[in-house]
Amino acid sequence: MEKIAVLVEHRQNEVRDITFEMLTKAHQLVGDGGEVIALFLGDVSQKGLLDKITPHAHRTIAYLDTALAQYEPLRYLAAFVKIFETVDCQLILMGQTAFGMDFAPAVATKWEIPFTTDVVDIQDEDGVVAVRQMYSGKVNAKVSLKGGEKQLCTVRAGAFPADDLPTVSGELQEISGAVEGDFSARTFVEYLEAAVGDVDITQADIIVSVGRGIKDADNISIAQELADALGGVVACSRPVADKKWLPKERQVGTSGKTVKPKVYIALGISGAFQHQAGMKGANTIIAVNKDPKAPIFSIAHYGIVDDLFKVVPALTEKVKELRG
Amino acid sequence: MEELEQPLAERLDLFTCIQCGKCTGGCPISIKSPLNIRRVIRESVVREDMRVFFDRLEIWDCTTCSTCAIRCPRGLRPVDAIIGLREMMIEEGRIEKTIIDALDGAYKYGNPWGRAKNKRAEWAQGMEIPNALEMDPGQVLYFVCCAASYDPRVQFVAKSLVHVLRAAHVSFGILGNKEVCCGSEIRRMGEVGLFEMLMEENMKNFTKIDPKTIVTTSPHCMNALKNEYEDLGCEVLHYSQFVWGLIQEGKLFFNTEVPMKVTYHDPCYLGKQNGVFEEPREVLRSIPGIELIEFGRCRENSLCCEGGGGRMWMEGTGVGRRLSEIRVEDALEMGVEAIITACPFCLLTLEDAVKTTGNEEKIRVIDLMELASMGLGVEPEVEQ
């Protein structure tokens, strides 16, 4: 692959981290002779964001038009007509994010671009061969894309760390011409911030988090007791929030909060990727789970393979003893 | 929602209720829950549209201990009205998530905890218990129970019972991974169709095995198999009945002294509902060293532990003390070292109450078979 295009993801005047992760991987794949192209859709007021992008792509193609001020799939699809007229590449990368999941399959279908999603690795074997996870993250799949002048992959957030993102002298190319069409079929109204509740888990140093293994809303009290004894707060994984056993603001994960506490204790949490993404930055991760094969153990620092209903009360007891 | 064919009041003949209130008077839940069973009966008779009940979460507080049915001077079974209402709510589909999970678990995995079928007999690993399906007809089938199969605490009860049966040279087998939930609690939660499915599956195996006796760990299983399944053509006994029989026949003798001051908690499904009061006590009295002190509320008046009627999967709306905690505190006042019981749900809820009241150093909860094991000199594998 000599040319790889990365669609910049930005929202509320910030470029999202996934963009830099994709750029890093793109550089890695094209190697020294290739070209990494950043694609930016937005309007003139967002031009400032380009300063963060242009140093990291050989070429940045910016389509700035008032019609693109706010993401709507119909608008971006219309813009892509011009993008594809302007730019050539073998691979396009987008994030497997709320934006990417809403947009990428539509692009792939409209232009019949072979694609796969949520990849955690990409190889160039005369066409993309990607690795993606299946079956609750327990099994990986090697997927190949067939044919096509271009191919597309959506990338899992965090799969390609952006630590070694190269800086190159990149040129900026602007696309001109209005984006035209009838976009009334879907209209953006507004963003809604999450309700600010009583506890901001992102500020906590110590988090005791519960997952499906807690079995019942009432059992959460044992986690609360431990959290109280340690001076921390209680959080949870998605299934617990979905069941409304804890308010959504306590949810850790891609669709919840990202936390970086000193200590994260995961109780009865299997460690599905979406959850991992929200807490793997924690300094010390301690996992308690009956299943020795639970994915959480691959990112935890310490693990106990046992019944949390036995471990937690015993641990709380010990902590209370220590504190006197 | 379609109306059930026959209105509840007609189906259960609730028109003969004289509203005396003995049912509510004896209902253990009435201490802490807004559930008023007398009023429920009244409303079932008077109302045309039963849908008002669908928002009344207290309908799920009932433990189905059946004290109301025992006390009713008209011979009515108010508890069946609760179950009937639950049947309607099940059809409507709007029930608590934990109940849905329990029912889904029983449907998909054969146990309300949704644990893997192929792990059901893991407790018996290394014990070389014969497969009942390969036994000759006319033997004893030990029907283990979901709780005894999967719950780590209750697994000790199953193991203890195996020790006891072997000490008496009883030839028995288990269904292993083919055993599915007896359906007792499923039926009490109102899922008639699922209960029938589970019953059919168990009965297919019972027919193949053709046992002389089915012995159960749990009074709930015993009650379902004996009173609610189609005629099995064999006797169904709770282990306390079977073991007392072995003692009487001289096949079982406790040679080890177990010096302990204990009390015995009558499980509702064993005592109140099936009249089995004496056999567990006889077994207790046969163990040397045991001093039995009775609860004030014992036998028919035993205080329900709140484990039955699906309560293992719902905490209930009541805000008062857990009945199991009251029970533990009563036992402490009596100065006993342990509460002995003969039902997995009682064991779990009472032990839980010992922990939540902070009395782990002061009192234990021990199953009758664990005690019997001790009386045989077999050290129980209970953890410290």
Added chain:
Amino acid sequence: MDIIVCIKRVPETAEADLVIDESKKGIDTDGLVFSINEWDNYAVEAAIQLKEAEGGKITVISVGPEENNEVLRRALAMGADEALRLTDPAFEGSDAYAMAKILAAAIKDIPYDLILTGVQADDDGFGAVGVVLAQMLGLPHAALVTEIKKEGDVITVHRELEGGLEEVDTLKLPALLTIQTGINEPRYVSIMGIRRVAKKEIGVKGVADLGLSQDEVGEKGSMSRIEELFFPPVGEGAEIIEGTMDEKTEALVRILKERGGMA
């Protein structure tokens, strides 16, 4: 408002021990419990709630073998009106793109105002069929929907973004939405309820009935192909603490103290 819901029958794998089969392109499904894909269950419930509020007809469609009748019947018992199963050996090996082609071919004969799919499936987690299908049918779409409100010919939806942020959008009908978990509380379906719809006919269509050629579906009609399944490498992973409960909790307390876990 007439609604079509696309549902998938998937194995429950979260608690199971998985084995990769001989072909190395699939898993051994022996002994696995199958049920409706969790996201699709929320979608069916969402459709029924809309029907209860607005009236209309719900059709559920599933691509797969005869066993898929289980999930279709369950949806009927929940409150769907019609069920259609798309079954053909030619469909095997279809990726999201081919799958959407199959669904589009069936849907073109059914009147609808709204199509719902789940955001993704429990088994492959691909998360694209809905949006691909919308593009093929020329419908406006919204993915990751957590709330739906209808006002006349327009629906207002909430989309779940990252970090607790939500996006509010309006769409003109007909439209397609992919439904996120937690949007509602799916009702329980009783065995008796399922029995009551046992006699209800489930339509069945194969590749020819849909006017598709063999090359348009299955592996031939797909854009991507699974080459091989393998177990992820076991990383260094956690240091597992062993011992008696006492020893384990002692060790934990030490770690907590050292690592700032005791405020």
